[in-house]
Amino acid sequence: MTTLEFRGVTKLYNVRGSGQLKALDDVSFTLHSRQTIGLVGQSGSGKSTIAKILTQLETPTHGEVLLDGAPIPRRGRGLRTYRQQLRMVFQDPFASLNPYHSIRHHVERPLRLDRVVPRDQVDAEVRRLLERVRLDPDAVMERRPHELSGGQRQRVAIARALASRPALLVADEPVSMLDVSIRLGVLNLLADLQREEGLGVLYITHDLATARHFSDEIMVLNQGRVVERGPADDVILRPRDPYTRELRAASPDPEEFFRRRAAQTTGGAR
Amino acid sequence: MTDTLLSVRDFSVVYDVDPPVRAVKNVTIDIRRGEIVGLAGESGSGKTTLAYGVQRLLKPPAVITGGSVIFHDADGSDVDLHALDAEQMRRFRWDKVSMVFQGAMNALNPVATIGAQLDDVFRVHRPGMNRAQRRAEVIDLLEIVKVGGQRIRSYPHELSGGMRQRVMIAMALALRPQLMVMDEPTTALDVLVQREILKQISQLRHEFGFSVVFITHDLPLLLEISDRIAVMREGEIVELADAERLWTDPQHEYTRDLLRSFPRLTGARGVVVR
Numbered sequence: 128m129t130t131l132e133f134r135g136v137t138k139l140y141n142v143r144g145s146g147q148l149k150a151l152d153d154v155s156f157t158l159h160s161r162q163t164i165g166l167v168g169q170s171g172s173g174k175s176t177i178a179k180i181l182t183q184l185e186t187p188t189h190g191e192v193l194l195d196g197a198p199i200p201r202r203g204r205g206l207r208t209y210r211q212q213l214r215m216v217f218q219d220p221f222a223s224l225n226p227y228h229s230i231r232h233h234v235e236r237p238l239r240l241d242r243v244v245p246r247d248q249v250d251a252e253v254r255r256l257l258e259r260v261r262l263d264p265d266a267v268m269e270r271r272p273h274e275l276s277g278g279q280r281q282r283v284a285i286a287r288a289l290a291s292r293p294a295l296l297v298a299d300e301p302v303s304m305l306d307v308s309i310r311l312g313v314l315n316l317l318a319d320l321q322r323e324e325g326l327g328v329l330y331i332t333h334d335l336a337t338a339r340h341f342s343d344e345i346m347v348l349n350q351g352r353v354v355e356r357g358p359a360d361d362v363i364l365r366p367r368d369p370y371t372r373e374l375r376a377a378s379p380d381p382e383e384f385f386r387r388r389a390a391q392t393t394g395g396a397r
Numbered sequence: 398m399t400d401t402l403l404s405v406r407d408f409s410v411v412y413d414v415d416p417p418v419r420a421v422k423n424v425t426i427d428i429r430r431g432e433i434v435g436l437a438g439e440s441g442s443g444k445t446t447l448a449y450g451v452q453r454l455l456k457p458p459a460v461i462t463g464g465s466v467i468f469h470d471a472d473g474s475d476v477d478l479h480a481l482d483a484e485q486m487r488r489f490r491w492d493k494v495s496m497v498f499q500g501a502m503n504a505l506n507p508v509a510t511i512g513a514q515l516d517d518v519f520r521v522h523r524p525g526m527n528r529a530q531r532r533a534e535v536i537d538l539l540e541i542v543k544v545g546g547q548r549i550r551s552y553p554h555e556l557s558g559g560m561r562q563r564v565m566i567a568m569a570l571a572l573r574p575q576l577m578v579m580d581e582p583t584t585a586l587d588v589l590v591q592r593e594i595l596k597q598i599s600q601l602r603h604e605f606g607f608s609v610v611f612i613t614h615d616l617p618l619l620l621e622i623s624d625r626i627a628v629m630r631e632g633e634i635v636e637l638a639d640a641e642r643l644w645t646d647p648q649h650e651y652t653r654d655l656l657r658s659f660p661r662l663t664g665a666r667g668v669v670v671r
Contacts, residue, residue, distance in 0.1 A: 169587040170558075306439045307614050307658045333587050336617075336662040364663060377592035379617035380662040381644050388641075 129160045129195060129212060129294035129327065131181075136190035138176050138351075150176040152351040153190070160294045160327040163318075165342030165359060167335060167374065173351040174331050178299050181329070182215055211241050214288035216317075218300040220280035224272040230257075230283050231268045237290040256286040260316060278309035285317065295327040303334065314341055335378045339363040347371045401469055402575055402608050403428040403451070408464030410443075410450045410632075413457070420446040422632040423464070428576065430471075433602065433609040435623035435640070437616050437655065443632040444612050448578050452494055453478065453486060468493060471575055492522055495569035497562075499581040504565055505553040511564045512549035515539070518571045538567040542597065559590035563597070570601065578610045583618075595622055617659050620644050628652045 138151040151173045158164055168174050179185040180192060183199060183206060192199050194213075200206045217223040224233055234253045238244060244252045254264040260282040272280055281301060288296060298317065302310040314337060321328050332338050338345055338359065345362040347355040347370065355368040366372045405428075410421040421443045428434055436444040449455050451466045466478040470493065481489060498504045506514055515535040519526050526534070536546035542563040544556070553561055562582060569577050579598070583591040599622065602609060613619055619626055620640050627637045628651065636649040647653045 169589050307616070308439055308654065311658050311660070335588075336660045339662065340660040374588060375662070377588040378662055379615070379621055381617050381620040382661055382664045384621045385641055385644055 131158045131213070131295055131327070132193040132196075133157070133177075133180075134191050134193060136180065136187045136192065138173075138180065138185065139188045149351050151180075151187075154348075154351070154353055155190075156346060156353065156356070158295060158327045158329055161325045162344070163321055163328040163330060163342045165338035165345040166329055166331045166348060167333060167338050167345060168348035169333060169374070171350075172348040174333075174348055175299065176351075177348075178215070178297050178329075178331060181213060181297055183209070207241075211291045212293050213295040213297065214291065214293040216281070216284050216288050216296065216298040216301045219304050220277055220284055221272075221304070223284055224280055226272055229269050229271060230275070233272075233283055234286050234290055237287060241291045243291055252290075256290055257283075259289065259320070260286045262286070276309075277305050278313055281305060281313055282316065285313075285320070289320065289324070293326070295329070296321075297329045297331070299331045300333070301330075302337070303332070310337075317341070335363055335375060336380075347374070400429050401427045402430045403469070404465075404467045405451055406465045406467075408447070408450065408466065409462045410446050410455065411460050411462050413460050420459070420632050421450060424632075424634055426627060426634060426637065428608050428610065430575075431602065431606050431608055432624040433599075433611055433622055435619035435626040436610060436612045436629060437614065437619050437626055438629035439614055442629040444629045445580055446632075447629070448580065448610055448612055451478065452490060452496070452578070454490075454496075468576075488522070491518065491574065492572045493574055494576045494578065495572065495574040497565050497569045497577060497579040497582045500585055505561060507553055510550050510552055511539075511544075511556070512551075515564075515568060515571060518568060522572055534571070538571055539564075541570065541601070542567040557590075558586055559594065562586060562590075562594055566594075566598070566601070570605070573605060574607055576608045576610065578612070580612045581614075582611075584613065584615070591618075598622070616655055617662075628655065 133154055133156050136151055136154045137149065140148045140150055142148045154177070166174055166177065176185065180187055194209060199209050231253055234256050235249055238249050238252055253268065257264040257267065262279060262282050267275065267279065275283070301317065302313050305313060317328070318341060320326065330338065330341055342359045344357065345359045346353055347362065347368065349370045355362055355366065355371045362371060363375060366375055405424060405426050408421060408424045409419070412418040412420050424447055436448065438444045446455065446459065450459070450461055455461070468476040468478055470476055476489070505511065512535055515538060516531050519531045519534060535549060539546045539548060544560055544563050544567065548556070556564065583594050586594065598609065611619065611623060620643070623640045625637065626640050626643050627634045628649065629635070630651050636643065636647065636652045638648070643652060647656060
């Protein structure tokens with residue numbers, strides 16, 4: 128089992144003219160393999176800063192990030208091994224794939240770079256990965272990203288992330304750019320893969336509804352601080368923190384909306 | 398004065414490319430005075446083409462191939478939008494029907510103050526107003542949308558996304574139009590800001606009595622703010638019903654599919670199978 132730990136992480140950004148901005152304020156949490164955590168909060172709450180620190184694009188000002196109890200190497204082979212363990216799926220499948228390269232190339236690169244399989248098995252592994260995300264290898268392998276739909280592209284991005292057989296996956300708004308009718312398909316695919324591969328997933332989103340259905344636990348971030356964390360249903364259905372309540376009240380919820388409206392109408396008739 | 402503000406009959410738009418794409422097919426819909434009509438559908442369903450098309454805002458290769466659009470002005474006259482010449486159309490837009498575009502960050506001019514951009518609306522459409530009157534109107538508008546009159550000299554980049562979207566609403570409201578077409582006005586905003594903007598739109602609608610055509614793919618949101626909802630698919634309105642009716646008793650299979658694609662915030666689990 129792989130465990131990732133944020134221990135008292137604070138991140139300060141220098142802002143010209145107005146001193147320092149505390150993007151993260153003493154954030155601690157652990158993510159295990161086989162576990163899905165939903166990370167929610169409004170813009171500017173620090174969600175992306177967590178993702179950037181996880182991928183070592185930023186370093187914490189205070190505190191540390193540990194993988195299985197050891198600090199993450201800043202460079203060299205150690206960093207490479209860490210990145211092999213933790214992969215990202217980005218928001219925009221139109222921007223995260225290189226338009227010049229074929230789908231085969233995208234999935235093949237991590238296989239070759241990380242020497243996941245012997246050279247003569249690379250082709251078979253690309254096919255296996257594409258099938259894994261329910262794409263037909265023969266139909267898509269030689270195509271370029273622009274020939275694929277948004278949903279298909281995001282599947283390619285997922286296949287690429289899985290190529291180096293990571294233990295943990297960070298998915299930053301993986302479906303918010305996709306058409307509504309295919310969002311659930313991609314989320315369900317991620318959920319299946321999470322279960323079958325025993326992945327630990329950090330699902331970053333501002334959409335409380337999908338966070339609830341997709342995650343075991345939800346962590347709510349406000350102004351760089353974790354204000355609430357618990358089992359998904361508890362956090363959404365019985366929020367304790369005022370900020371979580373505010374977020375929930377602002378999210379569209381037709382079920383509750385029409386129930387309340389019906390109650391008002393009957394109340395008025397009396 | 399009739400109850401109907403805009404009558405669209407058998408309206409069709411074709412994108413004249415090879416092969417031609419029938420983006421809007423024989424759409425008929427009436428917009429009533431003071432109501433919020435939601436246009437729901439996925440990308441490519443024709444909802445934006447329809448909304449732009451009725452105002453003749455489309456550019457080639459889009460061609461309006463048929464149908465009529467009649468605007469029933471509050472002053473009692475009926476205006477056939479397709480019979481107006483370019484100058485009449487220019488005067489009609491913004492004055493009678495205004496637009497709020499998606500992505501306020503891109504819709505405002507980055508090198509002009511928001512005051513100057515609002516002032517432009519009056520200079521063009523109300524040439525009779527003097528500078529002091531225009532300034533008073535601009536401040537008034539900024540107050541109405543709760544940006545605050547003191548922001549009159551701010552540049553767009555000095556405002557948050559939500560504030561910029563409010564400025565866009567102020568612009569659309571400037572000439573007190575009878576219809577506002579809003580194309581994904583809150584899609585780029587986060588939930589808390591989105592909720593505030595939606596409240597404001599409802600409030601302004603009650604205060605000024607304009608109708609709204611609200612375009613978005615976010616059906617749960619649409620259900621909460623619309624009086625009626627038209628669900629579009631492949632250029633056709635497959636279902637048009639009161640919001641509550643659409644929720645409790647959807648008639649078309651596609652509407653049911655669309656409703657099912659949104660996990661419930663508080664309802665039963667199981668849409669995402671884990």
